[in-house]
Amino acid sequence: MKKLALGFLLLFAITAQAQQKVIPLYPGAAPGSEKWDWNQTESADNVFHGNVVYNVSHPTLTVYLPDKSANTGTAVIVCPGGGLQTLSIEHEGYAVAKWLQKKGITAFLLEYRLMHTLGNDPYKEMLAKMKANTVLHDQAPVAPLANADGRNAIAYVRAHAAEYGISTSRIGIIGFSAGGTIADSTAFGYTTDNKPDFVASVYAYFPPEMQVNVPQDAPPIFLAAAADDQSSIYSTQLYNTWLSAKHSAEIHIYSKGGHGFGMKTQNLPSDTWIDRFNEWLNVQGLLTPVDNTNKSPQQRDQDWANWQKYVEDRIHNDWAWLKKYEDDNAKLPPPAPGEKRVIFMGNSITENWGHIDSTFFKSNGYISRGIGGQTSTQMLARFREDVINLKPKAVVIAAGINDIAQNTGPISLENIFGNIQSMAELAKASGITPILTSILPASEIPWHAGLGPAEKIIKVNAMIKDYATKNHLVYVDYWSAMVNDKKGIKPELAQDAYVHPNLAGYKIMEPLVKKGIDKALKGK
Numbered sequence: 001m002k003k004l005a006l007g008f009l010l011l012f013a014i015t016a017q018a019q020q021k022v023i024p025l026y027p028g029a030a031p032g033s034e035k036w037d038w039n040q041t042e043s044a045d046n047v048f049h050g051n052v053v054y055n056v057s058h059p060t061l062t063v064y065l066p067d068k069s070a071n072t073g074t075a076v077i078v079c080p081g082g083g084l085q086t087l088s089i090e091h092e093g094y095a096v097a098k099w100l101q102k103k104g105i106t107a108f109l110l111e112y113r114l115m116h117t118l119g120n121d122p123y124k125e126m127l128a129k130m131k132a133n134t135v136l137h138d139q140a141p142v143a144p145l146a147n148a149d150g151r152n153a154i155a156y157v158r159a160h161a162a163e164y165g166i167s168t169s170r171i172g173i174i175g176f177s178a179g180g181t182i183a184d185s186t187a188f189g190y191t192t193d194n195k196p197d198f199v200a201s202v203y204a205y206f207p208p209e210m211q212v213n214v215p216q217d218a219p220p221i222f223l224a225a226a227a228d229d230q231s232s233i234y235s236t237q238l239y240n241t242w243l244s245a246k247h248s249a250e251i252h253i254y255s256k257g258g259h260g261f262g263m264k265t266q267n268l269p270s271d272t273w274i275d276r277f278n279e280w281l282n283v284q285g286l287l288t289p290v291d292n293t294n295k296s297p298q299q300r301d302q303d304w305a306n307w308q309k310y311v312e313d314r315i316h317n318d319w320a321w322l323k324k325y326e327d328d329n330a331k332l333p334p335p336a337p338g339e340k341r342v343i344f345m346g347n348s349i350t351e352n353w354g355h356i357d358s359t360f361f362k363s364n365g366y367i368s369r370g371i372g373g374q375t376s377t378q379m380l381a382r383f384r385e386d387v388i389n390l391k392p393k394a395v396v397i398a399a400g401i402n403d404i405a406q407n408t409g410p411i412s413l414e415n416i417f418g419n420i421q422s423m424a425e426l427a428k429a430s431g432i433t434p435i436l437t438s439i440l441p442a443s444e445i446p447w448h449a450g451l452g453p454a455e456k457i458i459k460v461n462a463m464i465k466d467y468a469t470k471n472h473l474v475y476v477d478y479w480s481a482m483v484n485d486k487k488g489i490k491p492e493l494a495q496d497a498y499v500h501p502n503l504a505g506y507k508i509m510e511p512l513v514k515k516g517i518d519k520a521l522k523g524k
Helices: 002-014 090-102 122-132 135-139 143-159 178-185 231-244 269-283 297-318 326-331 348-356 358-364 376-381 413-429 453-470 478-482 503-521
Strands: 021-024 041-043 052-054 060-064 075-079 106-111 171-176 198-202 221-226 249-254 342-346 366-370 394-397 433-437 474-476
Touching: 052 122, 060 090, 060 143, 075 090, 075 143, 075 178, 090 106, 090 171, 106 143, 122 135, 143 171, 143 178, 171 178, 178 198, 198 269, 221 231, 221 269, 231 249, 249 269, 269 348, 269 358, 342 348, 348 358, 348 366, 348 503, 358 366, 358 503, 376 413, 394 413, 394 503, 413 433, 413 453, 433 453, 433 503, 453 474, 453 478, 474 503, 478 503
Parallel strands: 075 106, 075 171, 171 198, 198 221, 221 249, 342 366, 342 394, 394 433, 433 474
Antiparallel strands: 021 060, 041 052, 060 106
């Protein structure tokens, strides 16, 4: 029976489930639990009717790969909570991994070893242990095994970093409740192979007796909890421990939220923890793609060849990437009466904007429909699905740099402008006010060197501005505010020295486009 169960698990791990790769954490039986032969189960048939995983005896990692064009080179191992009896797989597992994936981060969902559930309701058994006050006693033999799974997950990701396009210095871990205990534990007693580069834990059990011997090179840590939960005390203590050791730490204690909020929407202060985590990741530089400006010409040529292969594959599947926002568009309700909905249509500069300064979009009610790597031709092909059908009052159109980079092949400057003009005309015909923007300055294309983009950008911008003037449309001039004396972007405003703005760059762009939007919508 044991061999049959293990064989089934390995077969399951080799095949992809829902397009995610599932990897056994150990080549055979996990060390320390060789005699465990119970079968892992996922079910919502329990007293709380919540979807959980239980009876994990053979730990696995499920890989959530970001799109290649958006890959930041950062990886995060996700550890759901559940008191070492279950894994709260929905709001602390799947939802977190998918959120990271959308941010360009490779997520590895860890299903670590748990206590044996004898029946078919792990919550019921946990409640019984709590009533009998035996939880810590029952967890004691399993906790070291679960912690070992967390350490081995980091070691696996570091050893296979090249396979997934991950930087070996950008591998972190996030955990919730008992999963947070695992995450915090990895920040102590690590080796070179299993050291996390950053740690995040949310409402974790991690008392002072576990906060000893803080390493001199301890990683930065992010902590979150709610004041109406006991875990907030442990989080605060760990925060102070990190500060006393002169290590980087950030903490958010919310007035309400309770325990186990994860990615749930409760309309409570704790709902915003994920936004603060996003900001923290950005401050740490983990949302910025790994710098490739120091690559050799041969490496850049290979990058370009890889990009062309990616484009070729996309052509045969979903060339315009209509499916990227398909689910988001379906969930978006019609505009409310009086709502002045604004869509941002663009490429990675637009898409990254929402990652690097998400508060700008949220505070203004703007909606991003940027897709990294896209050309104006691809944007035109998806304009109906991602703009017109969403019935905005206005659309901010930002396109052109990837055309000049020849991402989908050579194209004339006139045709680049023609695609932008066609989007504007489609918008006007649908009662949507188009707002046109300049292409940002660039003296070089890092992924396709030697194209001399600077003068081409100036010429296309002149066409866009002239069309906007003749048709009484708003034209937002980012170029003039961000150009240097070499007709490229000012280095202090770019994350890659050539094309993509950093936070400082977006802070220059934000008031310019906000002024343009307000002007375009005045009286509408």
